[in-house]
Amino acid sequence: MKTHLFSFWMVLLSMNIYADSYITLYTKCGKTIEAIILAEMSAAEIAEANSYYTSTYPNATYLASATQTYNCHSYAWNMSQGGQTCWLNATVNSLNDNISKYWSRDYYSSTEESKTQKIFYYQSDHSAVVSSISGMYESKWGRAPLMRHAPGYGPYSNMDKRFYCRHDVVYESLQCSNGTGTTRVGVSSTYSVKYPGDLPFGSYVLPTWIVEDGKGEDVIGTKANVTISGTIATISFNASGIYEVSYNLHLSGGEMLASYWFEPIVEL
Amino acid sequence: MKRILFLMLSFLLLYACNENTNCVTEDVRTREIVEVRAMNAEAFFSFDSVTNPVVWRTFQSLEEMQVACQVPEDILESMSTDNLIQTCMNYPLYGNYLAYNNELEGIKFIINGFNGFAELQNREDAADRLIAYYEGIDVRKIAENAITLSATKNELSVLHIGYLELILSSRLVPSLYAEPNISRLEKARYKKYEDKLQNSEVYSLQVIKKSLLLGAQIKLKSKEINNEEKSLLSRFVEMGGEVNTLEDYTKVSQIINK
Numbered sequence: 001m002k003t004h005l006f007s008f009w010m011v012l013l014s015m016n017i018y019a020d021s022y023i024t025l026y027t028k029c030g031k032t033i034e035a036i037i038l039a040e041m042s043a044a045e046i047a048e049a050n051s052y053y054t055s056t057y058p059n060a061t062y063l064a065s066a067t068q069t070y071n072c073h074s075y076a077w078n079m080s081q082g083g084q085t086c087w088l089n090a091t092v093n094s095l096n097d098n099i100s101k102y103w104s105r106d107y108y109s110s111t112e113e114s115k116t117q118k119i120f121y122y123q124s125d126h127s128a129v130v131s132s133i134s135g136m137y138e139s140k141w142g143r144a145p146l147m148r149h150a151p152g153y154g155p156y157s158n159m160d161k162r163f164y165c166r167h168d169v170v171y172e173s174l175q176c177s178n179g180t181g182t183t184r185v186g187v188s189s190t191y192s193v194k195y196p197g198d199l200p201f202g203s204y205v206l207p208t209w210i211v212e213d214g215k216g217e218d219v220i221g222t223k224a225n226v227t228i229s230g231t232i233a234t235i236s237f238n239a240s241g242i243y244e245v246s247y248n249l250h251l252s253g254g255e256m257l258a259s260y261w262f263e264p265i266v267e268l
Numbered sequence: 269m270k271r272i273l274f275l276m277l278s279f280l281l282l283y284a285c286n287e288n289t290n291c292v293t294e295d296v297r298t299r300e301i302v303e304v305r306a307m308n309a310e311a312f313f314s315f316d317s318v319t320n321p322v323v324w325r326t327f328q329s330l331e332e333m334q335v336a337c338q339v340p341e342d343i344l345e346s347m348s349t350d351n352l353i354q355t356c357m358n359y360p361l362y363g364n365y366l367a368y369n370n371e372l373e374g375i376k377f378i379i380n381g382f383n384g385f386a387e388l389q390n391r392e393d394a395a396d397r398l399i400a401y402y403e404g405i406d407v408r409k410i411a412e413n414a415i416t417l418s419a420t421k422n423e424l425s426v427l428h429i430g431y432l433e434l435i436l437s438s439r440l441v442p443s444l445y446a447e448p449n450i451s452r453l454e455k456a457r458y459k460k461y462e463d464k465l466q467n468s469e470v471y472s473l474q475v476i477k478k479s480l481l482l483g484a485q486i487k488l489k490s491k492e493i494n495n496e497e498k499s500l501l502s503r504f505v506e507m508g509g510e511v512n513t514l515e516d517y518t519k520v521s522q523i524i525n526k
Contacts, residue, residue: 022513036510042472044414048427052363058325068474071369089369125369142367142374143474152329155367157377159329 023086025078028107028251029202034098035078035086041068041143053144059153063138064146075140076118076127077102090125099127105200107257108165116164124156170258174247182265188236191245193260196231204252209233212244219243237266312347312354313339313384319360333361334381344387349397356384357401357424362431370508372481375434385440395443402432403456407463411470426475429460433478437485437505445489454486458525473517477509480517483524497523 025033041049049066070079074088077099090099099120102108108118119128119137128139131148140146141155152159177190193199211224211233220226224243227234235245246261318324318336327333337360347355359382368374379385388394405424412418414426436444436453444453461479464471484501487493493501504511504520511517 039473041474042426042468042470044411044470045426045472045475048414048425049363049366052366052427056324056360056363058321059328066366068472073369125373142369142371144363144367150328155330155361155364157330157381 023084025083025086025088026204027101027202028081028204029105029200029257030204030252031101031106031202033078033088033101034092035074035088038068038087041066049144053141053147053155057147057149057154060147060149062145063148064140066143066145068143070140071142072127072140073099075146076129080129090127096122103163103165105198106202107200107251108167111164111166111168113162113164115166117166118164119151120163120165121156121159121161122163123158123161126154126156126159169256170260172258172260174245174260174262176262176264181263182267183237184267185237185240188234189264191233191235191247191262193231193247199231200249200257205257206250206252207231208248208250210244210246210248211235212246214242235264237264240266240268242266312351312358313343315358315360324360330361330364330381337361338383341383344383347387349388349391349393350401352384352388352391353397353401356382356388356435357428357432359384363427365431365434366427368508370510371430371434371478372437372505372508374508375431375438379435379438379440385435389440394441395446395449398436398441398444399449399452399456402436402453402460405429405432405460407460407471408467411463411467414470426470430475430478433457433460433482437478437482439485445486450486450489454483457482457486461525477517480520480524481505481509484520487524492526493523 021037023035023037025035027033040046046066050062053060053066054062069087070085071087071089073090074083074086078088079085088098090096092098102118103110103120111117117130119130121127126139128137128151130136131138133148135150136148137151138146138148139154144155147154151162172194174191175194177192178187183189209220209226209228210218211220211226213219213223223237223239223241225236225238231247233245233247237243243264243266244261245264246259248259249257251257315337323336324333327336339355344352359378361378361381364378365371365374368377388398391397407429410424410426410429413423436457439445443449457479461476461483464476464479468476481504484504488498488501488505500516500519501523504516511520
């Protein structure tokens with residue numbers, strides 16, 4: 001009887017499009033993230049949760065109702081960037097393997113507290129975003145409400161253990177095999193990214209090599225013979241002048257992620 | 269029925285004692301001088317002076333709240349097990365489990381943060397009295413109260429049921445999972461589970477999962493399940509009552525309730 005009752009109940013639940021089901025999200029760079037569409041709690045559960053958290057955490061500001069449809073990680077890393085409403089667990093197979101994709105060679109990278117945009121509480125399985133109110137964070141407390149709070153204020157232990165992230169476009173110089181930046185016509189030099197293992201990657205990341213002359217005109221195949229192998233370009237110039245070699249990473253939507261450049265001076 | 273009546277009368281009596289005999293220091297201006305004393309060992313502990321909004325607002329972290337909510341050891345030790353359980357149920361931070369992505373992990377943080385649970389582990393009759401408390405909960409009445417908004421301050425809520433089932437699932441008291449307690453626990457769990465299913469307008473899958481979680485912990489202690497079933501239930505427990513697909517809930521339910 002009880003199993004049948006449960007099965008019947010589950011059939012009813014499965015008719016609801018918000019019943020539990022797994023979906024795939026993507027980081028800005030295109031790495032896959034596992035997430036879940038969860039059925040909502042009852043009105044009574046939601047009301048109790050709202051009441052409990054507003055009275056138990058009076059120094060936090062209630063921003064939105066308790067709901068099971070999304071959690072802290074989804075709010076901070078996915079929904080605040082326009083992603084769909086869903087539940088996102090930090091761990092799927094190994095500790096934080098799912099959530100860490102957002103800042104591991106992706107759109108976000110580690111930073112210091114004063115510059116942070118997103119916060120991962122690494123001993124609390126929790127995430128937050130920086131609030132527009134100075135000194136405050138905003139985070140969804142599990143199934144409980146979305147709250148604005150001081151960085152160390154909330155229902156979690158070890159809230160002082162925080163990892164800070166932000167998005168910055170990287171501008172750095174390329175390494176040149178001849179070192180000095182001055183070379184001669186017909187001489188091959190290699191240009192490379194110093195730490196290729198740190199570069200963002202993913203199905204939405206598009207790398208491009210650009211070689212331009214002093215007028216900003218593309219000279220690949222004309223004044224420059226270029227052989228590309230990933231993050232290394234071997235270039236010999238056919239004419240003297242000042243050139244600009246750059247290796248750029250863009251998202252498929254056009255947004256710049258990183259730009260590495262070098263200005264070789266080519267003499268006869 | 270007699271047992272339920274007895275329990276209800278006991279709680280009424282104990283609550284009356286608590287109202288009359290707790291002596292609470294009035295100075296609540298700073299958290300350092302908040303001192304809560306239950307003078308009568310027959311009463312459960314009152315957190316009212318700590319949770320006074322003027323005092324409670326001064327706490328700036330969970331750790332500060334936890335420190336303020338500790339019950340003096342001498343009071344804990346002299347408290348009856350029933351009152352100790354009621355004190356744990358009244359713990360002001362009981363609902364924090366809802367903020368954890370894995371609620372079974374969340375309840376462990378709650379348990380580790382309150383000395384009432386440490387004392388409960390020392391009681392020889394903890395399993396018996398916990399089950400008695402669980403048996404005495406009227407899931408239907410709580411649902412009615414939730415719908416009509418008629419619950420009073422000291423009545424249990426839907427959040428409390430989840431809290432208690434997570435405590436039971438946490439294996440805080442290992443003897444819960446030994447005979448004869450485990451059979452009694454399973455019988456009580458089944459009753460709550462069925463009552464929740466029949467009141468699904470109040471008890472969502474989220475709350476029903478906790479009955480399944482407790483059922484999974486009970487089943488994992490039995491020898492009735494094969495390796496495949498054990499693996500599915502273990503994964504279900506590890507994920508704090510979550511599964512990979514909706515169909516897995518039905519599988520888990522079938523294993524637990526067979």
